[in-house]
Amino acid sequence: MDKKLGFGFMRLPLLDNNDQTAFDTKTINKMVDAFLARGFTYFDTAYTYHDFKSEVAIREALVKRHNRDVFTLATKLPPRILQAVADQERIFNEQLEKCGVEYFDYYLIHNIGVSSYQQALKYDTFGFAMDKKQAGRIKNVGMSFHDTPELLDEVLTAHPELDFVQLQINYIDWENPGIQSKICYEVARKHNIPIIVMEPCKGGNLARAPEEAEELMKAYHPAASIPSWAIRFAASQEGVLMVLSGMSTLEQVLDNTSYMADFKPLNDTEYKIVNAVTEIINANTAVACTTCRYCVAGCPKNIAIPDYFALYNSAKLATCDNISSQFVYYMNLTANHGKASECIECKKCETACPQHLKITEHLKDVAKTFDAAPALPAKPK
Structure with a gap:
């Protein structure tokens, strides 16, 4: 080789x-x-x-x-x-x-x-x-x-x-x-x-x-x-x-x-x-997730952990306070997955994480950013 x-x-x-x-x-x-x-x-x-x-x-x-x-x-x-x-x-x-x-x-x-x-x-x-x-x-x-x-x-x-x-x-x-x-x-x-x-x-x-x-x-x-x-x-x-x-x-x-x-x-x-x-x-990375997805399989709430972290990182890297695009993706994901705020802190994800991330704590930050965000304005008729 x-x-x-x-x-x-x-x-x-x-x-x-x-x-x-x-x-x-x-x-x-x-x-x-x-x-x-x-x-x-x-x-x-x-x-x-x-x-x-x-x-x-x-x-x-x-x-x-x-x-x-x-x-x-x-x-x-x-x-x-x-x-x-x-x-x-x-x-x-x-x-x-x-x-x-x-x-x-x-x-x-x-x-x-x-x-x-x-x-x-x-x-x-x-x-x-x-x-x-x-x-x-x-x-x-x-x-x-x-x-x-x-x-x-x-x-x-x-x-x-x-x-x-x-x-x-x-x-x-x-x-x-x-x-x-x-x-x-x-x-x-x-x-x-x-x-x-x-x-x-x-x-x-x-x-x-x-x-x-x-x-x-x-x-x-x-x-x-x-x-x-x-x-x-x-x-x-x-x-x-x-x-x-x-x-x-x-x-x-x-x-x-x-x-x-x-x-x-x-x-x-x-x-x-x-x-x-x-x-x-x-100095610019909020969550050092590699999206290996090992954390997802055992989640009892079916939370899309790596996808939420990617959106959270993107939101933190944004040059302004407008996170509307990341919020749209987040809401689309929550249609079929648990929200970040629904984490019960069983920490199965943390046991599986090769990066040893404090996933449950990071999910709280994600929840503050997206679950607490105001709903997008309705499209004009």
Whole structure:
């Protein structure tokens, strides 16, 4: 794998944004074809993505339409949802069927944190994955990780058999005390384990930036896209094997592959610009949500948490007090979802959140902004 860009099947284009399984098949096919045509081979999915249908999407767009030897496929087993040892065999066989393959090139124990690690230990998920590797159904066993450097060190020390680790690395989280990307990266380097990067653009948040930040980047690289800075930052770190991008449009595929085809690490001047951009973004971001949507599934009030946070961030970034457009979107969402003010603070969402956000507190802020906002004026007759 010479090229460091991977295609994440986590944020696929949809025909209906209210239905995570309403795939825009024609666009996805074009995206996959363009990615492969430009010499990139790594595809990443997971059992739970897109309401448990991402693996089906990858079968239809990739596996059925291209020879098995021209792509590398990764998927993930989520310990968090296990209720019995037998669930692992059932899920694994289901994944093989959904993806339409006989083996996985990369197989991850998904979203390891304090609680999910205990689940993985309870059901010997690491042993299960290694058994499948021995049987030839998996080529490389790893884990995706969202927790503290201390826990990462503990897990990697206990499981030296892992072939790789997948970490959230991006310039906004590099020094973030909640995510601690840099320290987690340093722990992985200490264990001399290859790193695959997820969330290099932090769920698309780094694909756009405040005007002041964009001006800094464009002044140095007028032709370079804003997300290229984020992906190149992640790929520039020593020991990084692959950088995943959850691409949603053909334009994103063409842009990402254009600069990653002949990847050049950031230079000293670019690092200084990234540091300045980080300060600007931190001063302008209200909620650091990546829209992974892990929080949504268990919500008893069916609150559209990531969608509300995106609208809230947009409202806070608005250059004036007029939030009418965000309010319209919010009201449209509440037609089929609970309002932010209906949160009962069960905190299931916070347990599932890889970013360790205080979601219930943020929802109170959303409620103050939108639920307390005056109704839009009626259209004149």
